[in-house]
Amino acid sequence: MKFKKVSFLFFIIILLSGFAYSPQKNINLKCLSAVVIDQDSGRILYSKNENSLLPMASTTKIMTAIVAIERGNLKDTVTISSRASSIKGSVVGYKKDEKLSLEELLYGLMMRSGNDAAIAIAEHISGSVEEFSKLMTDKAFEIGAYDTSFKSPHGLDMENHYTTAKDLAKITAYAMKNETFAKISSTKEIDSGESGKFTRSYNNINKFLYQYPNSDGVKTGSTGKAGKCFVASVKNPYGRYICVVLNSSDRWNDAKKLADYAEKNYKYIKILSRDELIKSFKVYGGEKKYIAGKIEKDLYIPVTEDEINSIKMEVYAPSVIFSPVKENEILGNVVVYAKDTAVGKYPIISDMEVKRKNFAENLKEMMKRMANIK
Template identity: 60%
Template sequence: MKRYLNILLLILIFILSSSLKMHSVPTSKKITLNSYAAVVIDQNSGRILYSKNSDIRLPMASTTKIMTTIVALEKGNLNDKVIISKKAASIGGSNVGLIAGEKISLEELLYGLMLRSGNDAAIAIAEHIGGNVDNFLKMMNEKAIEIGAFNTSFKTPHGLDADGHYTTAEDLAKITAYAMKNEIFNKIVSTKEISSGISGKFNRSYSNINKFLYRVENADGVKTGYTGGAGKCLVASVRHDYGRYICVVLNSSDRWKDAEELVKYAKENYKFIKLYNKGDEIKSLRVFGGKSRYIISLTENDVFIPIKSEEAQYIRTEAFVPSVIFSPIKKGDVLGNLVIYYDGNIIAKYPVVSDRDVDRKNLINTITDTFKSITIK
């Protein structure tokens, strides 16, 4: 009850402050884009702040390499040494100039992939991580399903046009929001120039071809793309006080301007309100088979939600957490979700986590507990 009262108080304060300073709270404005499809989301909440044809399946060119990179980071080691195959060295399109038989670190390949959009690096990475390209594509598609990008299909690790190779602006935003939580991924895509890394001095120096990094304050990624079938594409990330805006622009005649317009729209039309603090208690859960009988589910981080001023009174939250759970449990394990609704529709989800470790009972624990219960009676 105290939690709901605090939320209502925050919303009331937000409404009152908005009415007292109405001149400083912009209303929703129309936005003109040059792209066929686009979306901007808040990274942490996942809320879509603006969309245009964002659920239509489209080719995505080299923005494909976002998934190539995150799979490689999760499956490989930056210090791995990769021997470049003839297949990788001979791939067409943009490349970093890899030579068959050359030995190069996985780390350098990833910088070549994301800063220079190297198709040769994409093939080399796929062969190294998957054993062959087909196996790596399976990993990419499995990861897409895991992230929740259900309208995405990868047929290449580099993004050159291919039948059945597609995504949607929304799916690509989800994939990017996930990837940007990886510190190494974030470091790679935000880098402007580099010639050495944790694996040592690189074989080459790399400068980033993503002009968005140089055009917009607080931009920290992510990837450009272009093919004849996909047109000019861009996935952009911009940091703000409560996280990041993730923008996706597909098939645009002016991708830089479109991404800037999306960020501007998000900033002008949405304000962030805080619903929960990190570590707030959400629900108590019964534990079966554990040394502790109960655990508490907590918010993993501060919960900020982007809303328009007129939406505040229609925001509500609901916890989807089981009543019982089986041991063992580790502190920080995700137990469920805190779901945010606007006007009855889900607009965001935040994980809730365990407040403690709970080990599984062994035979001695079980006998001891049984003896105690008999003694008490």
Template identity: 40%
Template sequence: MSKRIWVSGMLAFLCMLNVLGTAALAAEPPAIGTNAEAAALVDVKSGRVLYSKRGDRPMRIASLTKIMTAIVAIEESKLTDIVKVSTRAAGKEGSSLYLKAGQEMSLKHMLYGLMLRSGNDAATAIAEHVGGSVEGFAVMMNRKAEQIGLDHSNFTNPSGLDESADHYSSANDLAKLAAYSLKNPTFQEIVQTKMIKVPNPNESWEYTWFNKNKMLGLFDGADGVKTGYTKLAKRCLVSSATRNGQQLVVVTLNDGDDWADHTRLLRWGYEHYPLVPLLKKGQAVEGTPYVAEREFSYPLLSVEKDRVTSEPESFPLESLDARLGEKGTLRLKLDDRLIGTVPLVDPASPRLKAADKAAFGFQATDADVTAWNAWSLSLRKAIRAMLSPGV
């Protein structure tokens, strides 16, 4: 082989590698960094982690703890409950609502003070009311963490004060916790509130609380979540925003430039991982006589859209699911990773709302839907009763 031919061949080979390398780079979004010691960005609806930096590192989290405090209180108590402030709660150090011992306030109003003004006195009062004591409430917090699947978290108090090295979480865990909590309408309403006035039983004037979360005014579509700071944890922040029906959550721990970092990460997420509709409610599923019971969307890079596959799986006719109206499941995968499942039903199933059916040429009355829902609920209750252990 002549030297000229060899050189030409090598040049062609190098050009091919360059093209392949460029294509591979194009398959990934441009790199983005933060000033945070740890960070995470997730899509709320799907739970997909879009960016993570030391995401599983257990760290001090300051008042981001109050996200857990709020969701446990919302789920385990009534908003109309009257919370009485103890001496211990009134004397709590750090950020405060300046509540007085013996003062009473509704749980709802106290939650606003907890999340907007980061009141450590409110956190303690809530914990004592809901959990019987701060220690009892910590048990409830850790039980909820286990339920959600927070593998790198442990809670010992409701405020996030640096009282114990055993109180910690991670960026990925906090993103998962925020995504879970934001699906609760009460929690979402509280954390997106910029200002609220609350009755003050001790004075002639009302409390006026402004949200410390500056992202609510800095980023278009911002709707949460919580700021945090202690001397050991440094600046911590969880923010959320919704654009075009897609809600994202950003977490940064120990970040001296958190407002700017959250703005950049949110923009990056919306630009490169938009929510892509993959299935419409009532849409016929190829290879089956069934339709999708609900819509399905997923955040995808542009190069990932063609890598999503679906696999229908039918239930045996005698199965419980089939008797309840589900005829099967459509499993959606990105490459080999399962990203979601959608129930399959008959086109004429009352499980589909009449309006949705009409859009696809199906007909059903409201009476049909009501009757189906009542029968289905009764059957499920009966089955649970039969399967529950005796007491």
């Protein structure tokens, strides 16, 4: 199918005095690899060896949690197996044959970094750690994290268990759009949830939540091979910064430097409004002939001062679509460019549902068209 490309320049009037000068080249991070991205656009705002393949320790559990949330039910009852209760490393201390809700295990997983919770969750969702790990890798590919391989739900050092800072940022940006995941990762203390009273009280070992303003996640990690790792989420008025630090001798300060850098060197400008028509699509075989393509919410993109006058947008979408069409179905993409470099991609969604016409309606329409042929 051919795609139509539409390009036009946005002339943006903003107050330039709030912008910093050109971004600095080095912020002296104490880690092997790092990245900070804008959650919605995915734009990389600063990076260091962001494509290096590295072990990621317990930041693995970000994927464990999102797969479990999407495939399980928070009120499911999970029985702790001998494999889960005997796992080494960071654990909550669950006992063999103990029964807990999946919800409580997710809090134990994210807040206490429980390897025992990770095993129990994997066995409950997929029947085995091995099968669950395959789901994790498949989900990474679905998200667009193509340089990631999971061999466990906990992240202890294993062969062929790795990611990149850029992939881990993509995974986290995706996960933080899930309300349940975002709530769990930002919680500091809890002893009950939707499933009822928990068997234990939990407090979050993520020190960044207590140290940095507007921090709302996400996950720590540390092993012999991976070193100290950390993924942070920091809210701003237009979304979130996702900061990833792998193998760091000062992970809290590295994360702070990344968030500070993003805040200092980038400002958000509005690209599109939620109610703005992006493209009108012709629909074949549907109860309606046309459908509007819109965006999910107001779009803001982080830019530097010297990029302001170079911002443009291109719409990539098919000329026609075929029924049936679901409401909020993705029909194409809006890609934003700064200095001819793509800096953000956003889905275009349908504003309504269009059902397929039945056979009689299609036949009637065809006969009508034939009757008009001269």
